[in-house]
Amino acid sequence: xxxxxxMLIGNVGxxxxxxxxxxxxxxxxVRLATTRRGYTAPxxxxxxxxxxxxxxxxxxxxxxxxxxxxHKGDKLYVExxxxxxxxxxxxxxxxxxxxxxxxxxxxxxxRSVSQSNAPAKPAATAPADNNNGGPAPF
Numbered sequence: 001x002x003x004x005x006x007m008l009i010g011n012v013g014x015x016x017x018x019x020x021x022x023x024x025x026x027x028x029x030v031r032l033a034t035t036r037r038g039y040t041a042p043x044x045x046x047x048x049x050x051x052x053x054x055x056x057x058x059x060x061x062x063x064x065x066x067x068x069x070x071h072k073g074d075k076l077y078v079e080x081x082x083x084x085x086x087x088x089x090x091x092x093x094x095x096x097x098x099x100x101x102x103x104x105x106x107x108x109x110x111r112s113v114s115q116s117n118a119p120a121k122p123a124a125t126a127p128a129d130n131n132n133g134g135p136a137p138f
Contacts, residue, residue: 018066
Protein backbone atom coordinates (compact mmCIF):
# COMPACT_ATOMS: atom_id res chain seq x y z
CA UNK A 1 0.00 0.00 0.00
CA UNK A 2 1.23 3.52 -0.72
CA UNK A 3 -0.08 7.05 -0.34
CA UNK A 4 0.82 10.23 -2.18
CA UNK A 5 -1.27 13.05 -0.67
CA UNK A 6 -0.46 16.73 -0.13
CA MET A 7 -2.67 19.30 1.62
CA LEU A 8 -1.62 22.94 1.71
CA ILE A 9 -3.10 26.24 2.83
CA GLY A 10 -1.11 29.22 1.65
CA ASN A 11 -0.98 32.49 -0.23
CA VAL A 12 -0.63 32.89 -3.99
CA GLY A 13 2.71 34.57 -4.69
CA UNK A 14 2.11 35.81 -8.26
CA UNK A 15 -0.66 35.96 -10.82
CA UNK A 16 -1.40 32.41 -12.04
CA UNK A 17 0.00 31.34 -15.41
CA UNK A 18 -2.70 29.73 -17.56
CA UNK A 19 -2.11 28.07 -20.92
CA UNK A 20 -4.24 26.07 -23.30
CA UNK A 21 -2.71 22.95 -24.84
CA UNK A 22 -4.01 20.07 -26.99
CA UNK A 23 -7.51 20.90 -28.21
CA UNK A 24 -8.17 23.64 -25.66
CA UNK A 25 -7.12 21.74 -22.53
CA UNK A 26 -6.53 24.34 -19.79
CA UNK A 27 -3.51 24.05 -17.51
CA UNK A 28 -2.49 26.52 -14.80
CA UNK A 29 0.57 26.95 -12.65
CA VAL A 30 0.37 28.74 -9.30
CA ARG A 31 3.17 29.55 -6.85
CA LEU A 32 1.88 29.03 -3.30
CA ALA A 33 3.70 30.19 -0.16
CA THR A 34 3.26 28.47 3.18
CA THR A 35 4.82 30.06 6.26
CA ARG A 36 5.81 28.56 9.56
CA ARG A 37 5.60 31.36 12.10
CA GLY A 38 8.74 32.36 13.91
CA TYR A 39 9.12 32.40 17.67
CA THR A 40 11.50 33.26 20.48
CA ALA A 41 13.12 30.24 22.11
CA PRO A 42 13.27 30.00 25.92
CA UNK A 43 16.96 30.99 25.81
CA UNK A 44 16.07 34.23 23.96
CA UNK A 45 17.08 33.11 20.47
CA UNK A 46 14.74 34.58 17.85
CA UNK A 47 13.69 32.07 15.20
CA UNK A 48 12.37 33.92 12.11
CA UNK A 49 9.39 32.96 9.94
CA UNK A 50 10.21 30.18 7.46
CA UNK A 51 8.45 30.37 4.09
CA UNK A 52 8.30 27.44 1.65
CA UNK A 53 7.29 27.95 -1.99
CA UNK A 54 5.28 25.27 -3.78
CA UNK A 55 4.59 24.84 -7.49
CA UNK A 56 0.93 23.92 -7.98
CA UNK A 57 -0.25 22.45 -11.29
CA UNK A 58 -3.98 22.51 -12.07
CA UNK A 59 -5.73 20.96 -15.09
CA UNK A 60 -9.06 21.38 -16.88
CA UNK A 61 -11.82 23.16 -14.95
CA UNK A 62 -9.54 23.75 -11.95
CA UNK A 63 -7.28 25.76 -14.27
CA UNK A 64 -10.25 27.63 -15.71
CA UNK A 65 -11.45 28.50 -12.20
CA UNK A 66 -7.97 29.75 -11.28
CA UNK A 67 -7.86 31.87 -14.44
CA UNK A 68 -11.16 33.58 -13.57
CA UNK A 69 -10.94 34.01 -9.81
CA UNK A 70 -7.46 33.54 -8.30
CA HIS A 71 -5.04 36.45 -7.95
CA LYS A 72 -1.76 37.26 -6.23
CA GLY A 73 -2.22 37.38 -2.45
CA ASP A 74 -5.31 35.13 -2.35
CA LYS A 75 -5.39 32.35 0.21
CA LEU A 76 -5.97 28.84 -1.20
CA TYR A 77 -6.49 25.35 0.11
CA VAL A 78 -4.99 22.82 -2.32
CA GLU A 79 -5.14 19.06 -2.12
CA UNK A 80 -3.32 16.81 -4.55
CA UNK A 81 -0.36 14.57 -5.12
CA UNK A 82 3.37 15.18 -5.25
CA UNK A 83 4.97 14.80 -8.68
CA UNK A 84 8.59 15.11 -9.80
CA UNK A 85 9.56 15.50 -13.45
CA UNK A 86 12.81 16.23 -15.23
CA UNK A 87 13.87 18.23 -18.27
CA UNK A 88 17.09 19.32 -19.96
CA UNK A 89 17.86 23.03 -19.68
CA UNK A 90 19.38 25.19 -22.45
CA UNK A 91 22.87 23.94 -21.58
CA UNK A 92 21.84 20.28 -21.68
CA UNK A 93 21.90 19.90 -17.89
CA UNK A 94 19.16 17.66 -16.48
CA UNK A 95 16.95 19.59 -14.06
CA UNK A 96 14.24 18.29 -11.73
CA UNK A 97 11.00 20.01 -10.75
CA UNK A 98 8.81 18.92 -7.84
CA UNK A 99 5.23 20.12 -7.97
CA UNK A 100 1.81 19.40 -6.53
CA UNK A 101 -0.71 18.18 -9.09
CA UNK A 102 -3.95 19.54 -7.64
CA UNK A 103 -7.02 17.34 -7.40
CA UNK A 104 -9.06 19.75 -5.28
CA UNK A 105 -8.88 23.46 -4.56
CA UNK A 106 -10.85 25.84 -2.40
CA UNK A 107 -10.54 29.61 -2.39
CA UNK A 108 -10.32 30.93 1.18
CA UNK A 109 -9.95 34.67 0.59
CA UNK A 110 -13.19 36.52 1.36
CA ARG A 111 -14.32 38.85 -1.40
CA SER A 112 -14.76 42.51 -0.55
CA VAL A 113 -18.08 44.32 -0.81
CA SER A 114 -16.90 45.92 -4.07
CA GLN A 115 -16.69 42.48 -5.64
CA SER A 116 -20.08 41.30 -4.37
CA ASN A 117 -21.49 41.57 -7.91
CA ALA A 118 -19.03 38.96 -9.16
CA PRO A 119 -20.25 35.35 -9.46
CA ALA A 120 -19.69 33.14 -6.43
CA LYS A 121 -16.43 31.19 -6.37
CA PRO A 122 -17.21 27.50 -5.90
CA ALA A 123 -14.87 24.91 -4.48
CA ALA A 124 -13.50 22.88 -7.37
CA THR A 125 -12.52 19.24 -7.71
CA ALA A 126 -10.71 17.66 -10.63
CA PRO A 127 -12.30 14.76 -12.52
CA ALA A 128 -10.98 11.27 -11.80
CA ASP A 129 -9.32 11.07 -15.24
CA ASN A 130 -6.70 13.69 -14.37
CA ASN A 131 -3.91 14.14 -16.90
CA ASN A 132 -1.78 11.14 -15.96
CA GLY A 133 1.52 11.52 -17.74
CA GLY A 134 0.19 14.25 -20.02
CA PRO A 135 2.31 16.86 -21.69
CA ALA A 136 4.63 18.93 -19.53
CA PRO A 137 2.94 22.34 -19.75
CA PHE A 138 5.62 24.54 -18.21
